[in-house]
Amino acid sequence: MQPLLADAVDVARAALLDAGETGVGAYLGVAAEDDCAATHRFAAELPGYRGWQWAVVVAAAPGSDRVTVSELALLPGPDALVAPRWVPWNERIRPGDLGPGDLLAPPAGDPRLVPGYVATGDPEIDETALEIGLGRTQVMSLEGRLEAAQRWYDGDYGPDSEMAKAAPSTCRLCGFYLPLAGSLRAAFGVCGNEFAADGHVVHSAYGCGAHSDTTLPTGAGSPVHEAYDDSAVEVVALPPAEAGAEAHAQAGADADGRDAAPTDAEGTVPEASEETGSGSAGDTESAENTESTENTESTEDTTAEPAAVAPPEQTD
Numbered sequence: 001m002q003p004l005l006a007d008a009v010d011v012a013r014a015a016l017l018d019a020g021e022t023g024v025g026a027y028l029g030v031a032a033e034d035d036c037a038a039t040h041r042f043a044a045e046l047p048g049y050r051g052w053q054w055a056v057v058v059a060a061a062p063g064s065d066r067v068t069v070s071e072l073a074l075l076p077g078p079d080a081l082v083a084p085r086w087v088p089w090n091e092r093i094r095p096g097d098l099g100p101g102d103l104l105a106p107p108a109g110d111p112r113l114v115p116g117y118v119a120t121g122d123p124e125i126d127e128t129a130l131e132i133g134l135g136r137t138q139v140m141s142l143e144g145r146l147e148a149a150q151r152w153y154d155g156d157y158g159p160d161s162e163m164a165k166a167a168p169s170t171c172r173l174c175g176f177y178l179p180l181a182g183s184l185r186a187a188f189g190v191c192g193n194e195f196a197a198d199g200h201v202v203h204s205a206y207g208c209g210a211h212s213d214t215t216l217p218t219g220a221g222s223p224v225h226e227a228y229d230d231s232a233v234e235v236v237a238l239p240p241a242e243a244g245a246e247a248h249a250q251a252g253a254d255a256d257g258r259d260a261a262p263t264d265a266e267g268t269v270p271e272a273s274e275e276t277g278s279g280s281a282g283d284t285e286s287a288e289n290t291e292s293t294e295n296t297e298s299t300e301d302t303t304a305e306p307a308a309v310a311p312p313e314q315t316d
Contacts, residue, residue, distance in 0.1 A: 004060050005038040006030055008067045012040035012056035015069040022046070024054055036061060037070065044074055051080030112144030145183060152188055152201050159205035167207025168214060175212035177204070 009027055016024050025043030032038050037059045044052040057070040076082050090107060098104055106113060116139040140148070152158065164170075171177045176193035179185045180201070187204055191197035196210040 001030075001032040001038055002035070002060060002062070004064065004067055005032070005036075005058055008038075008058045008060075009040060011067055011069065012058055012072075013042065015056055015072055016042065016054055019072065021054065021072075023049075028053060033057065046074075049074070049080070051077045053077045053080075112141055112147065113138040114141040115139075149184060149187065153203055157191075157197050157200050157202040157206050159203050161206065163208050164203075164206045167209060167211065169211045170205050170207045171202050172204040173211075173213065174207070176210075177202070179204075 009030070013024060013027075023044055023046040025045040028041040028043055030038050030040045037057055040056045040058065042054040042056075044054050046052070053075055054072065055075050056072045058067045059070045060067040093104065116134065116136040154160075156163075158164070159170075171189065171191070174193075176191055176196065177189045178192050179189040188201055189204065191200055191202050193210050193212075196208050197206075
């Protein structure tokens with residue numbers, strides 16, 4: 001490398017600044033492109049461009065006393081964050097992407113397809129071919145059938161699914177199982193039970209709880225969950241609704257303290273005492289009569305007219 005090219009660091013940095021570029025960081029080094037050109041690199045300190053570098057190519061003819069700038073560019077470094085490799089659209093298609101109205105032609109030379117029977121124009125040959133299922137220009141190859149079989153085997157309706165592991169039997173023995181035609185008949189079919197995997201391709205070793213030979217459990221319980229012992233549950237008889245309402249009303253009266261009789265520490269009503277008369281029925285009746293009399297007098301006082309008061313008699 002010419003010393004003139006290796007020493008052109010300031011020229012390269014000035015070229016970036018004159019072009020209006022920002023984020024020109026530390027100098028990273030120079031590399032020779034050929035005898036007349038070299039590339040100087042600077043760290044790019046730009047948001048979102050971690051690990052990128054500014055590259056400035058300078059050139060000088062042999063024997064020249066000055067260099068010129070050929071080009072400058074922002075290039076990814078060895079540790080740069082870069083976008084993933086671009087993938088053509090036909091390679092980005094995934095199962096489930098096809099929607100109503102979309103067209104998806106098989107790629108040229110698709111290994112999943114091989115040439116099939118082509119109509120000859122002879123009615124007798126063509127009608128016989130249609131009867132035995134021929135008449136298509138392409139049919140699935142062995143490779144295509146094996147790929148499809150592997151997908152179905154590993155899918156939700158394969159023998160290793162959780163539903164199949166808990167099933168009482170397999171689709172092979174189910175009355176709703178409709179085997180496929182051709183070479184896939186030995187292992188796959190379509191479910192015809194609307195309450196199960198209706199319309200889906202299922203493996204013959206797949207199964208579910210809607211098997212045609214399913215019977216009601218006889219005490220064995222679920223094959224997945226342990227049986228629940230309900231004999232340990234204590235059944236408590238609740239009082240009738242009316243009795244419950246009366247008990248609630250009585251509890252409210254007792255809480256009020258006006259209708260409840262006094263009780264001792266054991267919760268019994270004490271007997272009447274001859275000496276003190278406490279707790280006697282007579283006292284209770286007397287209290288009730290007194291309260292009734294007071295209530296009556298109070299009522300009469302509020303409704304009757306006030307009586308005239310006679311003057312006191314005078315005595316000699």
